[in-house]
Amino acid sequence: MKHSEAVVFVSAGMSSPKKRDHALARRQLYLNYGALSLATTLSLAGYDTSVVHGEHETPESVIAALLQSGRLPSVYPLMLSLPSFHALPWARTFCTLIRRALPDCRIVVGGRWVVGPDPEWLRGKLPEAEVFVPGLAEPYIEALLTGLPEMGRPRVPRPDRPLQHPLVDGYLRYQPSVEASRGCGMGCGFCEERDIPVDKLGPAERIWTTMKAVQSQYAGGEIRPYLQASMFVPTARWAEALAECVQRDTLQIAWRTESRVDALTEDTIAALAAAGMKVLDLGLETASPQQIVAMNKSRFPDRYLDRASRLLNACAREGVQAKVNVLIYGGETARTLGETQQWLDEHAGCIAGVSVGPVVAYGPPKTADPFLHELVELGARTIDAGSAQETGISRIHPSREIDATDAEHLSLLLSRRYMDAGQYFRLKQFSYYPRDYGRNDFDHDVARSDPARLPFRTTGDAPTMNPRTTR
Numbered sequence: 001m002k003h004s005e006a007v008v009f010v011s012a013g014m015s016s017p018k019k020r021d022h023a024l025a026r027r028q029l030y031l032n033y034g035a036l037s038l039a040t041t042l043s044l045a046g047y048d049t050s051v052v053h054g055e056h057e058t059p060e061s062v063i064a065a066l067l068q069s070g071r072l073p074s075v076y077p078l079m080l081s082l083p084s085f086h087a088l089p090w091a092r093t094f095c096t097l098i099r100r101a102l103p104d105c106r107i108v109v110g111g112r113w114v115v116g117p118d119p120e121w122l123r124g125k126l127p128e129a130e131v132f133v134p135g136l137a138e139p140y141i142e143a144l145l146t147g148l149p150e151m152g153r154p155r156v157p158r159p160d161r162p163l164q165h166p167l168v169d170g171y172l173r174y175q176p177s178v179e180a181s182r183g184c185g186m187g188c189g190f191c192e193e194r195d196i197p198v199d200k201l202g203p204a205e206r207i208w209t210t211m212k213a214v215q216s217q218y219a220g221g222e223i224r225p226y227l228q229a230s231m232f233v234p235t236a237r238w239a240e241a242l243a244e245c246v247q248r249d250t251l252q253i254a255w256r257t258e259s260r261v262d263a264l265t266e267d268t269i270a271a272l273a274a275a276g277m278k279v280l281d282l283g284l285e286t287a288s289p290q291q292i293v294a295m296n297k298s299r300f301p302d303r304y305l306d307r308a309s310r311l312l313n314a315c316a317r318e319g320v321q322a323k324v325n326v327l328i329y330g331g332e333t334a335r336t337l338g339e340t341q342q343w344l345d346e347h348a349g350c351i352a353g354v355s356v357g358p359v360v361a362y363g364p365p366k367t368a369d370p371f372l373h374e375l376v377e378l379g380a381r382t383i384d385a386g387s388a389q390e391t392g393i394s395r396i397h398p399s400r401e402i403d404a405t406d407a408e409h410l411s412l413l414l415s416r417r418y419m420d421a422g423q424y425f426r427l428k429q430f431s432y433y434p435r436d437y438g439r440n441d442f443d444h445d446v447a448r449s450d451p452a453r454l455p456f457r458t459t460g461d462a463p464t465m466n467p468r469t470t471r
Helices: 023-027 033-044 059-069 085-101 119-125 138-144 204-217 236-248 266-274 289-294 301-318 334-346 365-377 404-418 421-431 439-447
Strands: 006-011 048-053 078-081 107-110 177-179 226-228 255-260 277-285 321-328 353-358 360-362 393-397
Touching: 006 033, 006 059, 023 439, 033 048, 033 078, 033 107, 033 138, 033 177, 048 059, 059 085, 078 085, 085 107, 177 204, 204 236, 236 266, 266 277, 266 301, 277 301, 277 421, 289 301, 289 334, 301 321, 321 334, 321 404, 321 421, 334 404, 353 404, 353 421, 360 365, 365 393, 393 404, 421 439
Parallel strands: 006 048, 006 078, 078 107, 177 226, 226 255, 255 277, 277 321, 321 353
Antiparallel strands: 360 393
């Protein structure tokens, strides 16, 4: 059988969405910008590279398409990227089928959040794979093509070049990504990057140059890039420098990013808005003083909430859509959720949408058990004690007062309280839905979905939470 000289990166898909399975959730596209970064590195070194997303396709169909295209079999290893533990069942089937179809294919598995916690545990889940890369692979990705370099988990700064989005199969469907920085280091109990220091942002001029380069990849079509940074903390001076770059150019690019509610000042928000920021995902997580401390968000809840209030009001003044994330955490009660709801009610006019979900512990026992112990000390209970070993996904009952079923019900109620169908569509269309996905497509999918699973109002008034308070 003839072998190509193509380096193929496959971003593992999922058999069903990680939260709630409905037609709208299956429309969402998540660009694996980590795999694309590696593919870009190899492409710049002269290799024929491509990135394929499994999305919600079957492993069989992805493999069939790769064989038909002639990219497989290849003289180079097949690079499999695991973006989350939810992709592990898909990856397991994929590896089994690849080994059956191409017995000599060398499979290299990456995905720092999934491989890094315990490579040996993952080796047991994917026995067909030969190499497991535990961290960021830019320093030795080329060496992996022909051998087994010595790999550690060094800090790898953000590469100083634009991602080459045309390397992605069907890239015009995806909104692009621009990586601004790596790391966070703020210590939140639930965060994968709580102990990884944040990188210093590069010059604003470089970010703007990168955005323009990415725009040119889309043949003049409108883009709405996501400025990727686990902890986006520009100073007001940096934001003003970015705004000056934009104002000197005739090109306007609307973009989205994420940050903490206590990380940006009002002056910074004003400058970022002038630089094109239209949507800001904010990790509020809770407005309960008790839960703020429990999550290690802050030792000073009043100060934390005051800064959050100022930030949301600044977003509203500057025309920035603020989407607020809320986490139902260990020890949650009707009282603590009520405090969060009251605070959100007071700021409802500044909020474009709310995303709510119960906390989940990710990882094998080696890394999940310490976090689960913290949650248990707060009053939570693990639903299945063996799930960390079996799947790497441990779901919990948040407290004796609120079990897992309550938490899901309350998550939907709280989301619907602040978000209708129009708001939900605008937020998802900006970054996550296919670029050609319009409101008519959305309405059609809403009609095909179970309303009980949707996190927004379709009709009627905003719901009120009424959790059961006895067990």
